[in-house]
Amino acid sequence: MTDALELVPARALLVPRPRIRLELQPGDRVTAVVGDAVQAGEVVAERIRDPRLVEALAPRGGVDQGTPLPGTWLPGEHARAGRRTGAPAGEFLFEHGGRRRLATGPHPDRLHAPADGHVLEVEPGVALVLQTDGPGLVATELLGEPHSGRLIVLPEDSDPRIALDVALAGAVVVLQGRVDAEALARARAMGIHGAVVGSLAERERRDLAASSARQQGGLHRLAPFGVLVLGGYLRRPLAAAVRAVLDAASGAMVGLAGDPPLLLIPADRDLPLPEPGRVVVRGGPEVGSEGRWLGPGGIRRVRGGITVETGLVALDDGRTVAIPIGELERFAVPVANG
Amino acid sequence: MVGWLVDDRQPAFFTLDHGTATLAGALVGRVDDRWRLLAATALPAGGSPEALLGVLVDRFRSADPARAAAIAGVRGTGTGEGTEPPPAWPRLAASSVPAETLAIIAATERTRARLEEAAVGAGWNVVAGSAERTDPLELTRLATRPGVAALLVGVADPPDADERDLAAGLAVAAAGIAARRPGLRILLAGPVPEAPLLDAWGTPVLARLPAPTGAPGDLAASALRAALAAARSRPDDSRRALAAAAGSLARVLALRVEILEIGVAGAARVVASPAPADDGGIAATVRVVEVPGAALFRMDRPGSIDRVDHWFTLGLDRARLRDRLAELAIAPWSDLDGDGALLRGAALRAAVERLLAATDPVLGVGGVDLVIGAGGAWSAVPAPAAAHVVADVVRRPGAVQVAIDHARLLGPIGMIADDAERDAVLADLVGDLLLPLGTIVTPRGLRPNRAAGKLVLEAGGARSEVDLVAGGLTLVDLPPGVNGTAELAFRGTPELGPRGRRFRVAVSGGLAGLLLDLRDIPLRLPERADRRRELLGTWERALWPEHDT
Secondary structure, three states, rough: OOHHHHHHHHEEOOOOOOOEEEOOOOOOEEEOOOOOEEEEEEEEEEEEOOEEEEEEEEEEOOOOOOOOOOOEOOOOOOOOOOOOOOOOOOOEEEEEEOEEEEEOOOOOOEEEOOOEEEEEEEOOOOEEEEEEEEOEEOOEEEEEEEHHHEEEEEOOOOOHHHOHHHHHHOOOEEOOOOOOOOHHHHHHHOOOOOEEEEOOHHHHHHHHHHHHHHHHHHHOOOOOEEEEEOOOOOOOOOOOHHHHHHHHHHOEEEEEEEOOOEOOOOOOOOOOOOOOOOEOOOOOOOOOOOEEEEEEEEEEEEOOOOOEEEEEEOOOOOOEEEEEEHHHHEEEEOOOOO | OOOHHHHOOOOOEEEEEOOOEEEEHHHHHEEEOOEEEEEEEEEEEEHHHHHHHHHHHHHHHHOOHHHHHHHHOOOOOOOOOOOOOOOOOOOHHHHHOOOOEEEEEOOOOHHHHHHHHHHHOOOOOOEEOOOOOOOHHHHHHHOOOOOOOEEEEEEOOOOOOOHHHHHHHHHHHHHHHHOOOOOOOEEEEEEOOOOOHHHOOOEEEEEEEHHHHHHOOOOOHHHHHHHHHHHHHOOOEEEHHHHHHHHHHHHHHHHEEEEEEEEOEEEEEEEEEEEEOOOOEEEEEEEEEEOOOOOOOOOOOOHHHHHHHHHHOOOOOOHHHHHHHHHHHOOOOOOOHHHHHHHHHHHHHHHHHHHHHHHHHHHHHOOOOEEEEEOHEEEHOHHHHHHHHHHHHHHOOEEEEEEEOOOOHHHHHHOOOOOOOOHHHHHHHHHHEEEEEEEEEEOOOOOOOEEEEEEOOOOOOOEEEEEEEHHHHHHOOOOOOOEEEEEEEEOOEEOOOOOOOEEEEEEOOOOEEEEEEOOOOOOOOOHHHHHHHHHHHHHHHHOOOOOOO
């Protein structure tokens, strides 16, 4: 006999030793190699800025042993007597009509490893895959760039416009209250490395993207900055299990990853596991409430005239209510680390 | 052949439809020597299929313990709580997955537009560029971005004058991309040279497709579209299975059937028509077009939000509307009650509009006898309101029956490979698997706000008369299971299929009844938002009694 808890969709809370992809583009120069152990903050690639194409003559047959592989760096022009060397070196793209096309440009930006781990794979011009040593807290989206910093959890009732100051430079801050694009832009300007937010409205996302684009277009760019969104677009409180993980990771050097979206936590942190049988209400009149799953509540007609499967939940405030299963979620207990 | 379906000793089977947002299951059992639907339900995707099937068995046992014992030897107390694992009965399962992304690189913008049209019509998500406009570096980035499942390289056949030089360069650029993404499927359309690709590092998987021929606008129905659709098919894809099920329905019912499938990750329209077979029986021609852009909450096209706002009967500022739709795309089962249901109804209308706009060039706008709503979106509004959605958006003159695939059986049953076996199962189940909503009668060409004529309805031994006023939506009570005839006498000569004054049409009942839709074709609504909402709300309330609760 079971209580049919499996009817409630389970969401992963933590991923043990996740594989994360750091996006590259043709012309990026990867400095790490497969198998390297890297530490958070270590440079793994030099990013190209304003990439452009240059051409180089292909050497006559047999001189350089056939077509180079992607990721091969070649001089812009083969040195020949009486000619200047021409364009700078670039990454080989393809060869056509006796000429090679190379992606080249300055490399002023650095791609840092967001967490300790090992380089699993390098796809030149596509992605670098890193397996981290510690677990990752599951999020829904990373806006901006991967980064790392010390995790500072600001109180739920703090106003980001007041709480964010230069003393937090280099940190990753958790903003539990209402967040707008202005607060995030200020955080970036103060040297804060990233923010973790429960939700972010579409308008704020657009403003943030526009602000980031302006930074990218500027001559003197600010450091990378990432905003990790744990939920969706509408504001609702963080689940207790998520808050517990953030509290446990507070003060640690954490990373922000976008593919998949994760908050990367050091392996040496003891993190609380989600309690089996505990469910979170993510919609409807009881949104934000949490409680204990009691069992199926049968089919019921909800306001608006739709009939749905429900579950009986003993809420933390002492009430027992039938809630549509579609508005419930639970956190899956992660499998063993490693 | 599934085999066990025709074995009389097999007492029951389960169906499972694994959607992107919804997991739907049903229990089908033999009752009086025919298959009957015994129980069905749906849960958010991510729930356990075993737990869902356990609920179904428990519910059936609770409702009819004697028959449950007779069918399966399943005995128990019937707690109705889904607390025991389901019996090991066979399962028919189908699953739908989000459309994959196809990167298109073409020699010229003209060819890019043709390839893109064909690929979109084949159900791919598309990112595209041309050598004419985009440099090779950007084309490489486009084709190597995360999520790209295949690369289509295309040149017109014969190549246009400006494409001849570009074709070879394009193939070389594709070889460079293939070397970066080993294992990437590469599709070649038109005279693209293969040699550079065969020499590429990583030995890419190549496939030749028909060239993009035909004028823009015709590509959606081309051989290239069909080849691209075949290139993305999966053996258990529920949207493909819907096509097989539609063919069976057309043969079994001898009706022209149209399925409008709207899901969270994609959409499809299937049209199946019966025709005499060589052996004297009934065959069916089936055409299916998938449209990822018509997914329920997909709002990435210009004007998508505006169309939802157009149909939404509650005022909501644009930013809030966008956030709520974006949230629903992440969590489709949240915000179920109250105005969340109305928002889903508006999103469903907008999605069906997009589906019809994308598929009309391929499937046409010809009349059908039965329209079926399939996919989770149709279950997120009350059944009569679903009929109203069809009436609002599918604006064709004629009379059409409307139903929904309420238990999501069509996909799993479409997985039965053998036509005869599938037809036999559907013939047994057809009364159970389709939830009848009623009949919509839509004449075209009436002068608005005037007395238009009279309806005489004879059904179930009763006769009723209704005066017709053009410009409105009139509901006539016609319960499920009741069939009858409607005689319409118009003052003018509107079009109801053919044009005329007097029509006699067969009608069948349903949860919405008989809808006499005397509004304009196409539907014209007030420009002012408040007046439009008021008018839409008036119609919506008639078919959605819980509208204001």
